[in-house]
Amino acid sequence: MWALKRICSxxxxxxxxxxxxxxxxxxLLGPLFSPDPNVLxxxxxxxxxxxxxxxxxxxxxxxxxxxxxxxxxxxxxxAVLIVVISSVIGSLVGIVAGIAGGWxxxxxxxxxxxVNAFPPLxxxxxLxxxxxxxxxxxxxxxxxxxxxxxxxxxxARARTLRNLSFIEAERMLAVHPGTIxxxxxxxxxxxxxxxxxxxxxxxxxxxxxxxxxxxFGVQPPKSSLGTLIKxxxxxxxxxxxPTITAALVLAVATLGATLLGEALRRVIDPKSAGxx
Amino acid sequence: xxxxxxxxxxxxxxxxxAALESVSVSIPQGTCFGIVGESGSGKTTLxxxxxxxxxxxxxxxxxxxxxxxxxxxxxxxxxRIVQPIFQDPAASLSPRSRIRTLMNEVGTVLNxxxxxxxxxxxxxxKRLGLPESVIDKYPHEISGGQARRVxxxxxxxMKPSILIADEPTAGLDVSVQGDLLNLLQDxxxxxxxTLVVISHNLAVVRLIAENAVVMRAGxxxxxxxxxxxFGAPREAYTKxxxxxxxxxxxxxxx
Amino acid sequence: MxxxxxxxxxxxxxxxxxxxxxxxxxLDIQKGEMLGLVGESGSGKSTVxxxxxxxxxxxxxxxxxxATIEGRQFDLTxxxxxxxxxxxxxxxxxxxxxxxxxxxxxxxxxxIEVLRRRAPGGDRKTRIAQAEDxxxxxxxxxxKQRMDQYPHELSGGMRQRVxxxxxxxSEPALLIADEPTTALDVTxxxxxxxxxIGLRDRIGCAVLLITHSLGLVTEHCDRISVLYAGERLExxxxxxxxRQPGHPYTRMLFDCEVPIDRERHADATQNRFTVIAGExxxxxxxxxxxxxxxxxxxxxxxxxxxxxxxxxxxxxVEHGARCLRxxxx
Numbered sequence: 001m002w003a004l005k006r007i008c009s010x011x012x013x014x015x016x017x018x019x020x021x022x023x024x025x026x027x028l029l030g031p032l033f034s035p036d037p038n039v040l041x042x043x044x045x046x047x048x049x050x051x052x053x054x055x056x057x058x059x060x061x062x063x064x065x066x067x068x069x070x071x072x073x074x075x076x077x078x079a080v081l082i083v084v085i086s087s088v089i090g091s092l093v094g095i096v097a098g099i100a101g102g103w104x105x106x107x108x109x110x111x112x113x114x115v116n117a118f119p120p121l122x123x124x125x126x127l128x129x130x131x132x133x134x135x136x137x138x139x140x141x142x143x144x145x146x147x148x149x150x151x152x153x154x155x156a157r158a159r160t161l162r163n164l165s166f167i168e169a170e171r172m173l174a175v176h177p178g179t180i181x182x183x184x185x186x187x188x189x190x191x192x193x194x195x196x197x198x199x200x201x202x203x204x205x206x207x208x209x210x211x212x213x214x215x216f217g218v219q220p221p222k223s224s225l226g227t228l229i230k231x232x233x234x235x236x237x238x239x240x241x242p243t244i245t246a247a248l249v250l251a252v253a254t255l256g257a258t259l260l261g262e263a264l265r266r267v268i269d270p271k272s273a274g275x276x
Numbered sequence: 277x278x279x280x281x282x283x284x285x286x287x288x289x290x291x292x293x294a295a296l297e298s299v300s301v302s303i304p305q306g307t308c309f310g311i312v313g314e315s316g317s318g319k320t321t322l323x324x325x326x327x328x329x330x331x332x333x334x335x336x337x338x339x340x341x342x343x344x345x346x347x348x349x350x351x352x353x354x355x356r357i358v359q360p361i362f363q364d365p366a367a368s369l370s371p372r373s374r375i376r377t378l379m380n381e382v383g384t385v386l387n388x389x390x391x392x393x394x395x396x397x398x399x400x401x402k403r404l405g406l407p408e409s410v411i412d413k414y415p416h417e418i419s420g421g422q423a424r425r426v427x428x429x430x431x432x433x434m435k436p437s438i439l440i441a442d443e444p445t446a447g448l449d450v451s452v453q454g455d456l457l458n459l460l461q462d463x464x465x466x467x468x469x470t471l472v473v474i475s476h477n478l479a480v481v482r483l484i485a486e487n488a489v490v491m492r493a494g495x496x497x498x499x500x501x502x503x504x505x506f507g508a509p510r511e512a513y514t515k516x517x518x519x520x521x522x523x524x525x526x527x528x529x530x
Numbered sequence: 531m532x533x534x535x536x537x538x539x540x541x542x543x544x545x546x547x548x549x550x551x552x553x554x555x556x557l558d559i560q561k562g563e564m565l566g567l568v569g570e571s572g573s574g575k576s577t578v579x580x581x582x583x584x585x586x587x588x589x590x591x592x593x594x595x596x597a598t599i600e601g602r603q604f605d606l607t608x609x610x611x612x613x614x615x616x617x618x619x620x621x622x623x624x625x626x627x628x629x630x631x632x633x634x635x636x637x638x639x640x641x642i643e644v645l646r647r648r649a650p651g652g653d654r655k656t657r658i659a660q661a662e663d664x665x666x667x668x669x670x671x672x673x674k675q676r677m678d679q680y681p682h683e684l685s686g687g688m689r690q691r692v693x694x695x696x697x698x699x700s701e702p703a704l705l706i707a708d709e710p711t712t713a714l715d716v717t718x719x720x721x722x723x724x725x726x727i728g729l730r731d732r733i734g735c736a737v738l739l740i741t742h743s744l745g746l747v748t749e750h751c752d753r754i755s756v757l758y759a760g761e762r763l764e765x766x767x768x769x770x771x772x773r774q775p776g777h778p779y780t781r782m783l784f785d786c787e788v789p790i791d792r793e794r795h796a797d798a799t800q801n802r803f804t805v806i807a808g809e810x811x812x813x814x815x816x817x818x819x820x821x822x823x824x825x826x827x828x829x830x831x832x833x834x835x836x837x838x839x840x841x842x843x844x845x846x847v848e849h850g851a852r853c854l855r856x857x858x859x
Contacts, residue, residue, distance in 0.1 A: 165368040169427075172327060173434065174348075174355035175381050187372040314715035449570040449742065450786045454803030465798065476716065479788040483801050486794070502794050520720035521790045522745025 006267045013263030019256025026249065027076060030069020038062065038221070046239035058228075058242040059235045068228060068245050072253065075212075075224040078139060079204040086143040087197045090150025095185055097151070098158025108155070112148035120145050121210060128216050138217055142207065146200065153196050157189045195268050198261035202254040209250055225250045278341040280305040280438050280470035281326055281358075286335035288321060294494045295321045296332070301489055301499065305340075305437070308464060308471040310485035310502070312478055312517075318494040319474050323440055326472075327360055340437065355385065359436040363443045365427035369415035375426055376411045382433045393433070400429045404459065424456065432463065439463075440472040445480060457484055478521055482506045490514050533559040533704050533736045538595035538606065540577050540586065549813035551577045551590070552760045559704070559736040559753075564727070566747030566768070567740045568783075569757035572810045575740045578757075579708045582738075583622050584610045600703045617647045621697035623726075625709040627689035630696065631681040637692055638677030641665070644699045664695040667732070668725050687718035694725050701733055708740045723750050744787050748772060756780050759810050759821050766849030776843035776851025778826045782806050820854065828855065 008014050041061030049056045055064040097108035115123070127141040161167050161184075170180050211217035212226025213233075220227070225246050232242030281303040288296040296318050303309045313319040324330040326337055328344060328351060337344040339357055344350070362368040370378060383393030401408060404425045410418055418426065431439060441460065445453040461484060464471045475481050481488055482502050489499040490513070498511045509515050540552040551574040559565045569575035580586045582597060595606035599619055604611045612620060624630060632640060641661035642654070658677070665673035668691040681689055690710060697705055707726060711719035727750060730737050739751055747754050747768065754771050756764040756779065764777040775781040785804045795801050808825035811817050817824065823833040833854055841856040843849045 165362045165364055166370040168329060169360070169362060169368040169430075170370065170381070171329070171351075172355060172360055173381060173430075174352040174385050176384075177348075179381070179384075183373060183377070184370050314717065450744070451570060451783060451806035454786060454805035457803045458805070461798070461801070477788075478716075479790045479792065480803075482790070483788055483792060483794055483803070506790075507793065516717060518790060520717045522716075522719075522743060522749045523791075524745045524748050524784065524787045524789050 010263060012259050016256050016259025016261070016263050019252050020260050023072060023076070023249065023253045023256055027069055027072040030065055030072075036063075036066065046241070048241060055245050056239070056241045058231060059238070064242055064245050067223060068225070068249055071223045071225045071228045071246065072249055074218060074222060075205060075208060075226070076253070078135070078208050078218070078224065079201055081139050082142050082146065082204050082208070083197050083201050085139070086146040087150045087193055089143070090147040091154040091189060091193050093147070094151035094154025095158045095181060095189060098155040099162060099181070099185070105155070108151065112151050115144065115148045120207065124211055125216060133216065133219050135218060135222065142204070142211075146204065149200065150193060150196060153192055154189050157192055158185055161185055161188055191268050195265040198264045201261060202257035205250070205257060206254055277305055279303055279338070280340060281472070282338040283322070283326065284336045286322070286325060286337070287333045288325065288330065289333055296325065297494045299335070299491075299494070299496050301496065303470060303472060303487070305470050306468045307487060308461070308473065308485045310481035310488035311472065311474045311491065312476065312481050312488055313491035314476060316493060317491040319491050320442060321494075322491070323360070323442055323472075323474055327358060327440065328354060352385070356434060357436055358438045358440065359431035359434050361428055361431055361439060361441040361444060363446050366415060366420055366423035368427050369423060371415055373414070374411070375413055375415070378430060379411065379433060382430060386434070397429070397433055400432050404429055421452070436469065438470040438472065440474070442474045443476070444473060445475065445477060460484070478506065478517060490517065532561060534598040535578075535582070536596050538578065538581055539593045540574070540581055541591045541593055542587070543589040543591065547814040550760055550816065551813065552581070553816070554594075555757070555760070555762045557755050557762065557765065559738060561736055562730065562734045563753060564730060564737040564739055564751045566751035566754045567738060567757060568742065568744060568747055568754060570742055572759055572813065573757040574760040575757050576708055579622065579706045579738070579740055581606055582612060582706060583616065583620065584612050617644060617700050619702055620704045620706065621700045621702040623690070623693050623697060623705070623707040623710045625712050627686065627693045628681065630693045631689060633681050636678050636680055641696060641699060644696050648700055660699065664698045665692070667698060667728070668692075668695045670695070687714055687722060690714065690722050691725060694722070694729055698729050698732070702735050704736050704738065705729065706738045706740070709742070711746070712741070744784060756783070760813065761821050761852070763822065764851040766843065766846070770843070770846060770849040774844060776849060776856060777853045778828050779822050780851070782827065820852070
């Protein structure tokens with residue numbers, strides 16, 4: 001995988017990769033090193049890190065390592081799901097709008113503009129307030145918030161491609177339009193979209209954490225990093241440990257994803273890398 | 277015999293400017309026709325209109341007697357008759373597809389069994405001096421010259437009766453452009469194809485084409501058989517063009 | 531005072547190896563004379579201009595070369611050797627006028643800057659007048675109006691005229707024109723060439739015209755130098771070289787050009803275009819012997835073994851070519 005090699009050749013890329021792998025390891029392997037996250041042990045609540053509980057316990061005596069690990073898993077899963085769905089839908093809609101032009105294009109752009117006009121968090125609140133809480137709804141609604149970005153990028157790319165020689169040559173050969181979209185547009189749109197997706201991943205992670213922190217995201221008994229921070233925050237006077245663990249993990253995850261995303265961008269699309 | 281291409285009173289406006297105005301041209305079958313002009317003359321626009329890539333505001337275009345219509349069915353019909361060779365041939369090959377894939381697309385469009393397309397392709401590659409190995413490559417893996425020939429090969433694979441070459445010698449050194457021009461002439465004669473050459477190079481057009489049209493600012497200035505057109509031009513602009521062309525034959529006063 | 535370039539050699543450091551773009555290229559231009567440096571792709575002709583101006587890319591290295599301009603010697607292997615001449619002793623016109631024109635400044639501002647660099651003392655009013663005068667001299671309509679216009683408001687040909695006006699104001703001893711008309715229509719090309727010649731006549735500078743067009747050179751230049759794969763193969767007056775090309779490459783190159791008055795033959799097979807078969811040698815490894823021997827139609831055995839020197843053609847010292855045939859009976 002040449003992309004991987006190129007990423008590792010820079011410091012930022014190595015850091016990003018290291019952080020991301022660490023977080024993934026933490027999320028996946030955490031349960032091996034800790035007791036059940038749902039076991040309550042009131043006597044041991046707010047314990048500092050020690051042999052029994054490697055990262056300490058929360059306000060209900062639940063092991064923090066276990067809880068944070070589960071929370072990370074959930075946060076990452078949601079974020080990846082959201083990014084993948086919004087990028088796929090956004091790309092397809094964007095490409096169609098870019099190729100079709102005319103009223104289709106205008107309609108799609110208008111929808112994108114309307115969605116984008118709202119501050120993302122507020123829009124998410126509104127949608128969740130309308131359609132209710134719950135993980136599945138959550139994913140769908142947050143996806144809506146992020147689709148326009150991908151849609152715009154795909155549309156712009158498609159519009160540029162449309163005028164390029166090789167697309168015109170394909171049209172002149174009377175190749176089926178569907179074939180042209182799949183074989184000739186998609187691969188040339190995929191690059192920037194993948195880059196955008198990787199850059200958006202940390203954003204979505206933080207977005208989901210924010211919403212969960214405010215109680216609009218993941219609902220108990222499920223937990224994500226955001227809810228963990230919230231839970232710890234309520235009793236922060238008694239022990240700062242729960243909040244800090246979750247916050248630290250969130251920070252490392254976001255930083256890792258950002259660095260990795262930027263490294264990926266430099267590898268895939270050097271032209272937009274700017275000064276580098 | 278019906279003309280290969282007839283354009284009658286074509287009009288195309290982009291806002292205020294007329295990209296094409298009262299343009300009428302007839303190209304007989306089996307001949308080589310040159311479209312000459314400077315930038316903004318409308319020669320490329322005319323080509324795009326004939327290919328169906330650009331819709332006219334007014335006027336008619338007939339290809340082998342059939343009026344040019346928009347729409348997929350008409351496009352499929354037309355693709356078997358007229359094929360373009362774009363100005364930057366390497367750019368006209370889809371960068372993320374192998375040459376094989378691009379050639380197979382032709383087979384699909386023509387509803388031809390893959391084996392038959394492949395056989396015809398080998399014959400064409402041989403005539404163009406391209407090695408068989410080029411089929412497995414990506415466009416960026418072959419040289420510019422080879423890419424040019426691959427683009428021509430694909431156009432020929434469609435079995436067209438009309439080939440339209442847009443500035444075929446653009447960017448080519450004088451010592452190698454002859455190769456391409458001779459090739460186009462050979463193909464034309466061998467398969468009795470109508471060849472339309474769009475160029476700003478008057479000298480080349482004079483030699484390769486039987487008839488030509490001089491365009492300026494979207495209009496036809498003069499049209500006719502090249503001997504008369506370039507040998508004894510009637511219009512002032514044609515004379516101006518010819519006079520401005522750098523001459524290799526007389527030395528500077530030293 | 532003449533312009534003289536001796537033994538210019540330039541290498542480019544590329545990922546695939548070191549390419550020798552120029553090997554020992556020498557040329558001379560007299561005051562008031564226009565030399566046409568002709569070459570195809572890979573000849574290195576633009577590298578000559580950039581080396582003189584000190585505009586070579588970062589991966590380029592001048593391994594040898596001295597230039598004598600107006601009596602002063604410059605060692606071109608040193609970085610920015612000719613920096614003091616830019617805008618004063620030497621001016622350059624590029625194929626794309628936007629390489630010389632700053633899009634965010636008015637034409638007037640840029641012309642005045644040239645004047646200011648040339649003569650720091652002096653008042654603005656005189657400079658404005660001189661600038662307008664220069665614009666008038668290059669036959670730009672409405673010079674006063676042009677002063678306040680921006681480059682994007684002008685056509686390609688007009689921009690080139692502005693660049694020539696800038697060159698006019700810097701009163702160079704050497705004007706380098708690198709493919710100045712390649713991007714222009716043929717009618718505009720003729721006009722711009724007239725302006726360049728007008729500039730030369732006005733100032734009496736030497737002009738180095740770099741081009742791939744033999745037609746331009748034969749029509750406007752006094753002398754011609756032919757470059758192939760980084761080496762100068764022939765030099766002489768345009769008349770001498772045309773009448774009797776000393777080098778086979780020159781002859782074949784002239785053969786490939788289609789004269790505008792060549793008529794189409796009724797017999798279609800007679801309308802063939804001449805080609806020079808073969809390809810350029812690898813710039814990283816110079817083949818032994820004459821650099822053109824692989825593609826020459828009159829080469830003999832020694833051509834691939836011995837490197838030809840610069841021999842006079844028909845006893846004329848002003849006309850030299852690097853071909854063994856000239857010294858082989």
